[in-house]
Structure formats: C-alpha cells, structure tokens
Amino acid sequence: MKRYIVFLKQVPRSTRVEIDPVTKTLKRSSALTQTNPDDLHALQAALDLRQNTGAEVVAVSMGPASAEAVLREALQYGADRAVLLSSPAFAGSDTWCTSLVLASAVRRIGDYDILFFGRMAIDGDTAQVGPEVAGQLDIPQVTCLSSIHEVKGNWLVADKKAGSLLQRVEIETPCAVMVSRENGELACPTLSGWRRAQRQEVIRWDEGDLQLDGKVVGLYASPTKVVSTDVPQTAKEIRWLSSGSSVAEIIDKCVDSLS
Amino acid sequence: MENRFDIIIIGGGLLGCATAYQLAKRKAGRILLLDGNEIASQASARAACLLTRARTKPGLMEIVQETYDCIAEMEDLLGESLELQQCGSVTIASSEVSLKGLEALEEAATRFGIPNERISREQTRKLLPWIDAEAVDVALYMPTDAFIDSALLCSGYARAASKLGVELRPNCKVKEILVENGRQVSGVRLFNGEVLSASLVVNAAGAWANLLMRPLNVGLPFTPVRSHFWITAIDSERFPAGHPFTVIPDARAFTRSDVGALIIGLRESCCQAFDPSALTERLEDFDFNQAAKWTVLDECAPLLKRYLHDIDDLPIAHYMAGPSCYVPDAMFVIGPVKRYEGLFTVTGCCGGGVAAGGGMGRLAAEMITGERPFVSPELFAPERFGEVNPFSPEFQRRCADARSNKKGG
Ligand SMILES: Cc1cc2nc3c(=O)[nH]c(=O)nc-3n(C[C@H](O)[C@H](O)[C@H](O)COP(=O)(O)OP(=O)(O)OC[C@H]3O[C@@H](n4cnc5c(N)ncnc54)[C@H](O)[C@@H]3O)c2cc1C
Numbered sequence: 001m002k003r004y005i006v007f008l009k010q011v012p013r014s015t016r017v018e019i020d021p022v023t024k025t026l027k028r029s030s031a032l033t034q035t036n037p038d039d040l041h042a043l044q045a046a047l048d049l050r051q052n053t054g055a056e057v058v059a060v061s062m063g064p065a066s067a068e069a070v071l072r073e074a075l076q077y078g079a080d081r082a083v084l085l086s087s088p089a090f091a092g093s094d095t096w097c098t099s100l101v102l103a104s105a106v107r108r109i110g111d112y113d114i115l116f117f118g119r120m121a122i123d124g125d126t127a128q129v130g131p132e133v134a135g136q137l138d139i140p141q142v143t144c145l146s147s148i149h150e151v152k153g154n155w156l157v158a159d160k161k162a163g164s165l166l167q168r169v170e171i172e173t174p175c176a177v178m179v180s181r182e183n184g185e186l187a188c189p190t191l192s193g194w195r196r197a198q199r200q201e202v203i204r205w206d207e208g209d210l211q212l213d214g215k216v217v218g219l220y221a222s223p224t225k226v227v228s229t230d231v232p233q234t235a236k237e238i239r240w241l242s243s244g245s246s247v248a249e250i251i252d253k254c255v256d257s258l259s
Numbered sequence: 260m261e262n263r264f265d266i267i268i269i270g271g272g273l274l275g276c277a278t279a280y281q282l283a284k285r286k287a288g289r290i291l292l293l294d295g296n297e298i299a300s301q302a303s304a305r306a307a308c309l310l311t312r313a314r315t316k317p318g319l320m321e322i323v324q325e326t327y328d329c330i331a332e333m334e335d336l337l338g339e340s341l342e343l344q345q346c347g348s349v350t351i352a353s354s355e356v357s358l359k360g361l362e363a364l365e366e367a368a369t370r371f372g373i374p375n376e377r378i379s380r381e382q383t384r385k386l387l388p389w390i391d392a393e394a395v396d397v398a399l400y401m402p403t404d405a406f407i408d409s410a411l412l413c414s415g416y417a418r419a420a421s422k423l424g425v426e427l428r429p430n431c432k433v434k435e436i437l438v439e440n441g442r443q444v445s446g447v448r449l450f451n452g453e454v455l456s457a458s459l460v461v462n463a464a465g466a467w468a469n470l471l472m473r474p475l476n477v478g479l480p481f482t483p484v485r486s487h488f489w490i491t492a493i494d495s496e497r498f499p500a501g502h503p504f505t506v507i508p509d510a511r512a513f514t515r516s517d518v519g520a521l522i523i524g525l526r527e528s529c530c531q532a533f534d535p536s537a538l539t540e541r542l543e544d545f546d547f548n549q550a551a552k553w554t555v556l557d558e559c560a561p562l563l564k565r566y567l568h569d570i571d572d573l574p575i576a577h578y579m580a581g582p583s584c585y586v587p588d589a590m591f592v593i594g595p596v597k598r599y600e601g602l603f604t605v606t607g608c609c610g611g612g613v614a615a616g617g618g619m620g621r622l623a624a625e626m627i628t629g630e631r632p633f634v635s636p637e638l639f640a641p642e643r644f645g646e647v648n649p650f651s652p653e654f655q656r657r658c659a660d661a662r663s664n665k666k667g668g
Contacts, residue, residue, distance in 0.1 A: 014544060032546055069549075188492040188574030191560055194553040195571075246339065246418055 002055035004046040005106060006116040007130070008039040008074055010067040011123040035070040038118025040077075042179040044186050046116045047078050049148055056080045058109055062090060062101055068202050075197035076189050083109070087206035092219025095124075099132030101217055104210035106137060114156065115176040119144060127178070134176035142171055146182035264291045264426075266627070267447055267457040269433050269471065271298035273409065273612040274605045275463030276416035277329070277620030283423035285628045290425045291455065292417070293447070295432030295467075299413035301542050302465050303612065305581035306409035307488050307515065307524050309504055310614045311348060313368035313375070313401060315360075316590065318634035319611075320371045322618025325633070329617035330407065333419040341407060341415045346515075347503035348404035349378070349386055351566070352397045357508040361399050368401060375401045386503050389514065389521060394565045406504060406515060409613045416616070432540070436460050436471055436602065444601035459627065461603040462596075466582040468606045469535045469649045477596050480644045481607040482658040483538065483582030485531045485547050488524040489556060492574040495519030510562040520576065523567075525559040532659035533582065534650060547580035583610035585658040589665065591615065593622050593639040603627060604641055610662065 013032035046057050059074035061067045062085040071082035085105055093101065106112060115137075117130030127143070134141035142160050149157040155170050161180060171177075207214045215221060265288025268275045276299070279292045292298075310327070314320050330341050352358040368375040378400045384392040386400065421427050432450045439445045446456035462468050466483035491498065504515035511526040531548065539545045552575075560570045567573075584607050586592055592607030605623045608615070622639065625632045637643070647654055 032544065032549065188576045190572050190574055191553065191556050192571040195557065246337065 002053050002113045003058065003109070003111055004050065004055050004114045004116060005058045005060055005109060005112050006039070006043045006046045006074065006079065007102060007133075008043065008059055008061045008070045008118075009036045009121050010034070010061065010063050010070045011036045011121055033066065033069065035073050036118055036121045036123075038120060038122075038179065038181060039070075040118070040186055041181050041183045042116040042118045042177075043074055043077055043079065045145070045148055045177070045179045045183050046114070047187075049114075049151065053151055055113065058083065060085065060102065060105055060109075062086070062093075062098060062105075064091075071202050072197050073189070075200050075202075076193040077187065078193065082200065082202045084202050084204045085206075085210070086204055087214070089207045089214035089218050092222065093217050094222035094224035095126050095128040095132055096224065097217040097222045098129050099136055101207075101210065101212065102129065102133045103136035104212050105205065106133065108205070108210055113173045113175075115139075115174075117176065117178045119178050119180040130176055130178040137174075137176075139174050139176055140171050141176040141178070142169055143178045145177045145179050147184070148177075262453070262455045264289045264446075264455065264457040266290045266459045266461065267455060268292040268461040268463055269436075269447065270294060270463035270465055270468070271296075271413075271417060271427065271429060272301055272303040272463065272465050273299075273413045273416065273616035274465065274608060274619055275461070276413050276420060277326075277616040278461055278463055278605050278623045279420035279425045279620075280329070280333070280416045280423070281617075281620040281624035282627065283420045283425045285624055285630070287624065287628050290420075291457070292420065292425055292427050293431045293433055293449075293455075294429050295450075296430065296541055298417050298427060298429050299410045302581050302583070302608075303413040304410040305542070305579055306613045307513070307522055308406040308409050308613055309348075309513065309515065310343075310405045310407060311506070312373050312404055312614075313364045313371070315363045315367050318638050319615065320367065320373070321634050322591075322622070323614045324371075324618070325621050326614055326617030327405075329416070329620075330412070333415050336419050336422060337415065341411055343405050343407045344501075345403060345405040346501060347386075347400060347402040348506060349383065349503045350399045350401075350506040351383075351390070351395050351509070352399075353394055353509045353565070354396075358397055360508055361397055365399055373401060374403055375399055387505055387514075388502070389498055389516070390505060390566045391568060400503065402503075404503070406517075407613065412613065412616070416620070433464075433471065435474060436462070438475065438599060442598075442600055444599050457601075459601045459603065461605060461623065461627075463605045465606065465608075466533075466535060466538055466584055468584075468604060470538075472596075472604075473650070475599065475602075477598060477602075478647045478649045479592055479596075479604055479606055479641055480647045480649070480654075480658075481584040481586045481592055481609075482649050482655045483533045483535060484585040484659050484662045485533070485551070485580055486524075486583040486610050486662070487547070487551065487555065487578065487580040488522050489552075489575050490577040490579070491521045491523070492576045493519040494521075497521075507563070507566060510566060511559060512563050512566075514567070521573075523563070523570075525555060525563070526662065526665060527555045527558055528663060530585075530659045530662040532585075532655035534652075534655065536650060538582075542581060547582075551580065552578040583612075583662065584608050585610070585661045587644065587654075587657040587661050589661045591619055591639045592641050593619055594626055594636055594641050596641055607639075610665070 120127035271294030
C-alpha cells in the first residue's frame with residue numbers, strides 16, 4: 001500500500017505581534033492557535049490523491065502537547081493515523097533541527113511515497129523545513145506545488161508555480177512536495193468526522209522513540225541564532241475611514257487624504 | 260470647550276450607537292461617542308441577526324417594535340437601505356412544553372397586533388424545505404419577522420447619530436469614568452491621558468461595562484455568556500435564501516438560511532459564563548473555548564437530528580462565538596446608576612441587542628431627557644437585584660443559567 005505523510009504545524013491564530021521592550025521576545029496578542037493554513041492545503045492534496053490511489057495518510061506534527069489539536073483536526077478531515085513528536089529536547093529547534101526530527105520520524109514510519117508539506121508556516125515565513133527534510137532524506141522535491149495532475153507508476157505529475165509561470169513537472173517517488181494555497185478549496189469538516197477523530201489514537205514519540213541524540217536538536221543545537229527581533233519600522237500610516245461613515249463618505253475622505 | 264460635552268457614551272456597539280441616535284433625535288446636547296475599537300466591530304459584528312418580534316415578557320414587544328421603526332426612520336434619514344430582510348419566522352412545537360410556549364407567544368403576538376398563523380405540515384414543508392415537517396406537531400408562522408446584518412444596523416445608528424450631530428471617535432479607549440466630590444460624574448479619562456468632560460456618562464461598553472464600573476464600586480447585574488452559531492457550506496438547493504428562520508425550542512435551536520448556507524444556532528444545556536476581567540481588548544483575541552465548536556455541536560446535534568436528519572454529516576464551514584451579556588431575570592439593564600449623579604448604563608442585552616437595541620436606546624434617551632418613558636423603566640432598573648458582584652463565580656453562574664433556561668429564539 002502507498003503511504004503519504006503530511007506535516008502540520010500549530011501556529012498562533014493572530015499574527016499581530018509586539019516586542020516585549022524588556023525581554024525583546026515576541027509578545028503574542030492572544031493564546032489562540034490554529035493549524036497552519038498551508039498545511040491544511042497539503043493535507044487536502046494528500047486526501048484528494050488518496051481517493052485515486054487508496055494510500056494511507058499519516059499526519060505528523062512536532063510541538064508541545066497542545067499540538068495534538070492539529071492532529072485531531074487532521075484525523076477529522078480524514079487522515080488515517082496521527083503522530084505527535086513532542087519532547088522538551090525539541091523545544092526551540094530552528095528549521096534545521098526541526099528537519100532532523102521530522103526526517104527521523106519519516107524513517108521510523110517507513111515505506112512512504114510522498115511527503116506533503118505546506119508551502120510555509122505563517123509564524124516563521126521561512127519555507128525551509130520541507131526542503132530540508134527532503135535534503136536529509138536525499139529525495140527529490142517540488143516546491144510551490146499548485147496542483148497534482150496524476151500518479152503514473154512511480155512518477156508524480158504536478159504543476160508548480162515558478163514566478164508568474166506554471167511549470168508541469170514529473171518527479172519520481174518517494175519525493176516531497178510543498179503545497180501552496182493555489183491547490184484549491186479545502187473540504188469542510190463534519191461532526192461525524194470529529195466524533196471519529198476523538199476515538200482515534202494520537203501516537204507520541206520523543207527523541208528516544210526516534211533514536212535521536214537529544215543534544216543534536218533543540219534551541220542550543222540550532223545553528224540559527226536569533227540576535228534580536230524587531231517589528232520593521234515603515235513609513236506607512238494607517239488611517240481608519242470606515243467607522244460610522246457611508247461608502248460615499250469613505251470615498252470622499254479617501255480622495256481628500258490622497259490629494 | 261473642545262473637550263466639553265453634555266453627554267459621553269462609552270461603546271460603539273448596537274446599544275451605544277442606538278442610544279446616541281435616540282439622544283440626538285431628542286436634541287439632547289453635545290454628544291460624544293467613544294469606542295476603544297472600530298465602531299460596530301465587537302459583539303455587534305457577531306450576531307445571528309434575528310429580529311424576533313413576539314415576546315412574552317412585559318415591555319419587550321414595544322422595545323423590538325421601536326427597533327423596526329428606527330430602521331425605517333434611519334433609511335429615510337440616510338437615504339439608503341439598511342437591507343432588512345423580511346423573511347418571516349416559524350416557531351415549531353413537538354412537545355407539550357413547547358406547545359404551551361408557542362401558545363403564549365401566539366397570544367402575545369395577537370394582543371400586540373403581530374400577524375401570525377398556524378400552518379399545516381404541507382405549508383411547513385414549503386416554507387422550511389430543510390426541516391423534516393413530519394417531526395413538527397404545530398408550527399406558528401409570523402410573516403413580518405425579519406433579519407438584518409447587525410454590523411450594518413449598528414453603523415446605521417452611528418451614521419444617523421453623526422448626521423444629527425453626534426461626534427464619533429473610534430479607536431479611543433476609556434480608562435476610567437471620572438467622579439467629583441465622590442458623587443457627581445464629571446467625564447472620562449482616555450488611555451492616552453486625555454480628559455473629556457461631561458456631566459452625564461452612558462456606559463454602553465457591552466461585555467466590558469463592568470470593568471469600567473469596578474473602580475466606582477458598582478456592579479451591573481450581568482456577565483458575558485457565550486452565544487454561538489454554526490454555518491454550513493453553501494448548498495443553495497438545499498438551503499435556498501429568502502425562507503423564514505425557524506425557532507425550535509425542543510431542540511434549543513434556530514436555523515436561518517442565508518446566501519445558500521444554513522446558520523444553525525444552538526444552546527447547550529449548561530451555558531458558559533466568562534469573568535469580565537479575563538476579556539481581551541478585542542474579541543478576535545479572546546478564547547471562547549475553541550473546542551466548543553465541536554463539543555457543543557456534539558451535545559446538541561441529537562436533539563436537532565429529528566428535524567435536520569443529516570446534521571452529523573453537514574459540512575461546517577464556519578463557527579462564530581461571542582459574548583451576550585446575560586442578566587439573571589433575562590431582562591435588560593437600562594437606566595441611571597443611583598449611587599452617582601450623571602451615570603447611566605445601557606447593557607445586559609441578553610442576546611437580543613439586534614432586535615431590541617433601538618428600543619433600549621429610546622428608553623435610555625427618554626430617561627436622560629426626562630421624557631415619559633414608553634415602557635416601564637422599573638423592569639430594567641440596574642439596581643433591581645440589590646448589590647451584586649459580577650466578578651463572583653456564583654453570580655456568573657446565575658447569569659449563565661438565564662441563557663441555559665431561555666425558551667425562545
Ligand atoms: C453569537 C451571537 C449571536 C447573536 N444573535 C443575535 C440575534 O440573532 N438577535 C439579536 O437581537 N441579538 C443577537 N446577539 C446579541 C447582540 O449581538 C448583542 O446584544 C449586541 O451586539 C450588544 O451590543 P453592545 O453594544 O452591548 O456590545 P458591543 O457590540 O460589544 O459593543 C460594546 C463596545 O464597547 C467598546 N468598549 C468596551 N470597553 C471600552 C472602553 N473602555 N472604552 C471605549 N470603548 C469600549 C467595545 O470596543 C465595543 O465596541 C447575538 C450575539 C452573539 C454573540
């Protein structure tokens with residue numbers, strides 16, 4: 001049987017951030033979380049492809065215990081199995097260390113055909129993790145995938161965005177794809193899907209389960225050092241014109257402020 | 260002069276804006292309305308938008324009628340439509356208890372002159388194609404009920420008020436209500452330090468109103484309680500627009516079709532209250548308990564299944580949760596706060612600010628200007644429960660129970 005592995009990350013719901021003036025760290029304006037939107041598109045791509053190939057879809061997330069929520073959501077959408085990679089040793093990992101952990105999980109799951117990643121996470125904007133995992137596993141990859149055309153034997157035929165162009169590519173499996181939002185609409189979840197997901201098990205693995213040395217992952221092992229974090233100063237000024245005005249008044253105000 | 264007003268209203272939601280409009284109509288002086296966020300952006304942008312006319316509690320039908328009157332008046336004043344959708348409503352009964360409720364509603368509607376008629380199964384099937392009419396024993400149709408986009412209505416009040424001279428200041432958060440000599444209200448201080456004077460301040464700060472009252476040792480008798488609804492994916496054939504909304508007391512539910520999707524409102528058996536001090540500045544950042552989207556649907560679906568067979572498999576596109584300010588007797592909180600001269604409140608919407616906002620604002624404006632009130636103000640007096648502590652879990656439970664025990668839509 002074919003096997004697709006989909007990676008999903010828990011991210012803050014609001015990307016509105018302030019910097020704590022004392023600690024220089026990010027102050028999240030809210031504790032609300034969500035599944036990274038691009039990752040849901042990756043999941044949808046895997047589920048769509050499963051309809052033709054009958055593959056097993058395994059959802060994987062790395063994060064604290066609360067990240068189980070994104071895996072429950074993946075199960076609700078229809079994933080067959082879910083694995084949470086969680087350990088204090090993983091905390092603070094940069095993209096390189098994260099890719100080490102994810103690649104180890106892929107090896108442990110084994111026998112895979114396609115790895116599905118979202119194009120990038122909205123809280124880091126690096127778009128590095130998927131390509132790095134493909135690098136660690138030494139498999140080919142397609143970035144900015146906008147749609148999957150077909151699977152022909154061991155070959156995946158897909159369209160990818162390249163600037164303003166659309167490229168049709170053929171890639172040999174096992175491979176990794178980074179799915180962008182152009183892949184199409186997400187199906188809406190249902191209550192019966194949620195009920196099924198509540199009954200399913202979420203497997204948890206730590207560094208021991210992955211046979212990883214805890215010292216090669218996490219904040220201190222990460223080659224990326226965040227020296228400081230700043231909100232870029234822009235010269236842009238926001239003026240709200242909406243409150244209590246009619247559309248005609250807003251347009252007048254807009255014209256006034258531009259002239 | 261710049262910073263001196265006759266009246267300052269805190270809160271640019273439905274209740275603050277409707278009060279501003281009603282005061283301006285009565286030429287009550289120089290009025291300023293302040294909101295810490297955008298106007299019409301908080302609870303008033305999250306409503307299911309039902310304007311249910313028939314009510315069994317005293318004074319409420321008059322209050323809702325006033326909202327309908329305001330909408331017509333404001334459309335004239337603004338020269339534009341506020342897009343009231345007169346789709347009608349159908350209340351359904353399938354048990355003895357709900358039949359009693361339906362009869363009381365029917366009696367109230369008839370007494371007040373609200374058109375209503377009992378309809379056959381066949382008519383029910385036509386009017387509510389998504390509901391299994393076989394499960395319905397009695398159905399009461401009220402053709403003049405309507406819904407309206409609550410944010411559009413709220414901005415309608417604000418724009419009408421502004422047209423009549425009210426100054427609107429969005430994104431201006433009030434830090435405290437100022438009092439002189441321990442008794443007379445003298446204005447407000449903003450978070451930016453600015454002081455604005457007025458001898459009359461109206462606290463219409465919705466779910467946050469008690470935070471402003473706390474330093475004054477006043478507890479308004481309500482607390483925010485979660486209200487919520489679910490919206491299915493679009494399926495225009497199944498959920499055609501323009502049909503009546505449905506109130507189903509036996510399922511603690513309502514349904515309303517809009518743009519080809521179905522809005523499903525559900526009330527859990529044990530509603531959730533929130534401590535006002537836990538609220539964030541903007542509702543976007545507040546956690547109404549994300550899991551409730553599915554846990555509450557899971558709890559309530561079995562009751563609704565009788566009417567909507569495939570509720571378990573309906574694709575759910577959106578979930579909307581927000582605070583409604585519930586009072587133990589499920590009646591609004593409108594009037595002067597007696598401990599201080601010049602302190603008024605219009606709060607405690609009990610999940611009905613869209614339908615009732617215009618009338619609530621009118622009652623407040625009449626009391627402020629000394630006119631004869633059009634409904635009995637005692638029903639809504641802020642002090643009617645004696646001293647209350649809205650920050651105590653026991654009191655919050657009483658408020659949540661007012662929603663849990665609600666019968667209508
Ligand atoms: C899910 C849901 C469904 C609903 N459905 C219906 C329905 O179908 N029919 C119906 O009639 N009603 C309905 N309601 C109720 C209706 O939405 C409310 O009654 C109404 O919005 C309350 O208006 P408000 O002005 O009290 O609150 P809000 O709209 O929240 O306004 C209060 C304002 O005060 C401002 N504020 C707070 N503190 C300060 C401060 N310190 N300084 C300055 N400004 C401040 C806030 O920014 C906010 O804008 C529903 C509510 C919810 C949550």
